[in-house]
Amino acid sequence: MGPDSSNDLFHASYVSGVDGTEWSVKYNPTEICVLKGSTVFINGTFTYPKDHEVTDTFWVIDPVKDVESLDLYKRTEFSGRIHYLGDKQQNFSFRLSNVTNDDQHMYCFRVSVNTPVKTDKYLYYPGVQLHITELHVNILPEVTERETAVLNCTTTCSLTDSPTLIWYKNGRRLSSNTNPLHLQPVSSEDAGSYMCAVRGYEHLPSPAQTLTVRCEFIMLPFKKYI
Numbered sequence: 001m002g003p004d005s006s007n008d009l010f011h012a013s014y015v016s017g018v019d020g021t022e023w024s025v026k027y028n029p030t031e032i033c034v035l036k037g038s039t040v041f042i043n044g045t046f047t048y049p050k051d052h053e054v055t056d057t058f059w060v061i062d063p064v065k066d067v068e069s070l071d072l073y074k075r076t077e078f079s080g081r082i083h084y085l086g087d088k089q090q091n092f093s094f095r096l097s098n099v100t101n102d103d104q105h106m107y108c109f110r111v112s113v114n115t116p117v118k119t120d121k122y123l124y125y126p127g128v129q130l131h132i133t134e135l136h137v138n139i140l141p142e143v144t145e146r147e148t149a150v151l152n153c154t155t156t157c158s159l160t161d162s163p164t165l166i167w168y169k170n171g172r173r174l175s176s177n178t179n180p181l182h183l184q185p186v187s188s189e190d191a192g193s194y195m196c197a198v199r200g201y202e203h204l205p206s207p208a209q210t211l212t213v214r215c216e217f218i219m220l221p222f223k224k225y226i
Helices: none
Strands: 013-016 022-027 031-035 040-047 053-061 082-085 091-096 106-114 119-133 136-138 142-144 149-154 165-169 181-183 192-198 209-214
Touching (some): 031 040, 136 192, 149 165
Parallel strands (some): 142 209
Antiparallel strands (some): 022 040, 082 091, 136 149, 165 192
16 A cells, blocks of 8 residues: 555554655554443544644544545534544644444544645544443342452453452442452351442443342251260
């Protein structure tokens, strides 16, 4: 693929300009996992030859070779949720709010430039793959007193920001933020409804899961009285 086609897909860097400055694009990071309903920032930086003039920059999703890609701002599914950031000359980024499962795409940066001889459009592929997940509590529905109950707060992908986890029992926040959460030895007082959430996104907790604690049955010695 060469720079003569406005619809070509490019890797992160290619030919040098007349002053020796190379085109380079860096997405940071290239894989992102966030909670459904949260806000995500997708970032990158780029350099380009000094004999080029940047005239336009925007983002696209899931580009296909030789198919014109639509600016995210012009797509109805992103209306009111996307905001472009950066200086459009070295930094390019955007903020997407209230993400949904339908937002799972590869996001790529596109730039239009004027050169000393012509106007070109370049698209940098691969871009940033966005994954959307939700929280879920894995728990044995029933344990016996004096045993150990283990509660795991799970996701389908590893959240990018390594967040702090919060646990709730019957709607009240627990002091522990460890994952998994160990209740040992478990007692009848531990029975209840448990949820987990991420700090900063307490309004997006997992569905509640119920822990039932069964009483331990103790056999007493049998005495025969005469």
